Amino acid sequence: MFAVENGLQGDPRLQTISDAIRVIPHFPKTGIMFQDITTLLLDPVAFKHVVDIFVDRYKHMNISLVAGVEARGFIFGPPIALAIGAKFVPLRKPGKLPGRVISEEYELEYGNDRLEMSMEAVKTHERALVIDDLVATGGTLSASINLLERAGAEVVECACVVGLPKFKGECRLKGKPLYVLVEPSHDIRIESLLHILRRPASKRFRCYSPSKSPIWSSPSSSLDQLRTVFPHLELTVLVKALEDHGIREVTQSTGNDDAKVRAATVLEALAKVLSAREQVANKFQDCSRKRYRLNHWRVQQQVEALIKDNAVLKRAVAIQHERHKDTNQQLELLKQLIPQNTRCFLILILNKRKMQVNNYGLNLRIQQVEQETVCRKDSIRMSFKGGTGEEKATNVINKLR
Ligand SMILES: O=P(O)(O)OC[C@H]1O[C@H](OP(=O)(O)OP(=O)(O)O)[C@H](O)[C@@H]1O
Numbered sequence: 001m002f003a004v005e006n007g008l009q010g011d012p013r014l015q016t017i018s019d020a021i022r023v024i025p026h027f028p029k030t031g032i033m034f035q036d037i038t039t040l041l042l043d044p045v046a047f048k049h050v051v052d053i054f055v056d057r058y059k060h061m062n063i064s065l066v067a068g069v070e071a072r073g074f075i076f077g078p079p080i081a082l083a084i085g086a087k088f089v090p091l092r093k094p095g096k097l098p099g100r101v102i103s104e105e106y107e108l109e110y111g112n113d114r115l116e117m118s119m120e121a122v123k124t125h126e127r128a129l130v131i132d133d134l135v136a137t138g139g140t141l142s143a144s145i146n147l148l149e150r151a152g153a154e155v156v157e158c159a160c161v162v163g164l165p166k167f168k169g170e171c172r173l174k175g176k177p178l179y180v181l182v183e184p185s186h187d188i189r190i191e192s193l194l195h196i197l198r199r200p201a202s203k204r205f206r207c208y209s210p211s212k213s214p215i216w217s218s219p220s221s222s223l224d225q226l227r228t229v230f231p232h233l234e235l236t237v238l239v240k241a242l243e244d245h246g247i248r249e250v251t252q253s254t255g256n257d258d259a260k261v262r263a264a265t266v267l268e269a270l271a272k273v274l275s276a277r278e279q280v281a282n283k284f285q286d287c288s289r290k291r292y293r294l295n296h297w298r299v300q301q302q303v304e305a306l307i308k309d310n311a312v313l314k315r316a317v318a319i320q321h322e323r324h325k326d327t328n329q330q331l332e333l334l335k336q337l338i339p340q341n342t343r344c345f346l347i348l349i350l351n352k353r354k355m356q357v358n359n360y361g362l363n364l365r366i367q368q369v370e371q372e373t374v375c376r377k378d379s380i381r382m383s384f385k386g387g388t389g390e391e392k393a394t395n396v397i398n399k400l401r
């Protein structure tokens with residue numbers, strides 16, 4: 001029974017869980033669509049949803065034993081056992097358990113295997129829950145039920161994260177209930193894709209016009225179905241890719257299973273196209289965001305520089321204003337001083353003139369006196385000419401100097 005049919009319809013946690021599971025085509029063998037739960041373990045939110053949903057369901061069911069199937073049942077079993085207060089019993093691949101063990105052989109989707117359980121681990125009438133990551137044919141769960149019942153336990157239910165409905169695994173569980181969280185979304189997509197690709201060409205994409213955007217005719221058209229298979233991919237790209245590869249690939253199939261594997265390959269190729277486009281778009285967005293941040297930073301720097309310049313300019317204007325005020329005051333002072341200075345200047349010029357005139361008068365007088373002195377010297381020299389009288393005359397002249 002799927003969780004959606006049992007109270008969890010519309011619960012967004014189921015979609016989160018489903019989205020977190022990766023699908024690998026042709027692993028470990030050709031034709032197998034491997035449901036990889038390791039990607040779910042990388043997503044703590046989705047991982048916790050799984051544990052929470054199981055714990056909510058089993059916490060009041062009086063379960064004392066949680067049996068986990070090696071290897072992936074060992075991942076989900078212990079946190080659930082701890083949360084509901086039950087012990088955890090590992091069901092292991094052959095040769096791994098010490099002590100007394102019981103074992104059961106079973107068939108797998110891709111081979112045969114055997115499970116073993118320790119005899120001491122289980123008490124009679126214990127209420128047990130079997131946990132595994134996935135149910136396909138139900139061979140593994142069936143072997144687990146057998147082991148527990150052989151040891152005397154009562155199996156209340158089997159629980160798996162993923163169920164592959166096409167194998168009808170629940171039919172092999174001896175009437176024990178099976179509780180499954182999600183079915184592989186890839187299977188649904190493959191079925192839808194096959195449905196579209198198997199339609200006659202005339203009906204396949206009749207609404208598609210390569211030159212224009214697609215026209216939607218009716219809700220059940222191929223394009224609508226494609227939209228549900230590839231919700232993120234641009235329809236024109238999708239239709240072109242399908243026309244180029246998908247249709248040829250699927251119409252060449254030799255049977256139903258081969259067609260499914262081929263459709264899966266087409267899906268995988270288209271998924272790659274989609275993710276490559278997403279990566280390019282993300283890179284472009286990243287670059288744009290970086291460029292935007294850089295530009296924003298540059299503009300901010302420029303604005304800051306402008307604000308600083310503006311402050312400097314304001315200060316310069318203020319200083320200039322002060323200087324202007326000083327200059328005006330000095331000018332006023334000068335204006336007041338000029339008449340006084342002019343007066344002083346004129347007086348100085350007049351004084352200078354007076355002095356020059358006086359000087360000239362004095363010079364004339366000096367010349368006059370010198371001439372008179374020369375004349376007197378000559379007359380005295382004439383009067384004291386000869387002998388000692390001449391010497392006397394010289395003395396008189398010297399005195400006159
Ligand atoms: O319903 P079934 O057809 O039995 O298949 C389901 C089992 O197959 C897988 O384990 P697998 O045997 O691959 O072992 P692993 O966990 O060790 O890889 C899965 O984890 C289940 O245990």
Ligand SMILES: Nc1ncnc2[nH]cnc12
Pocket residue numbers: 032033034035036109110134136
């Ligand atoms: N398709 C599948 N994916 C993952 N594990 C599986 N075990 C059996 N079938 C499987």
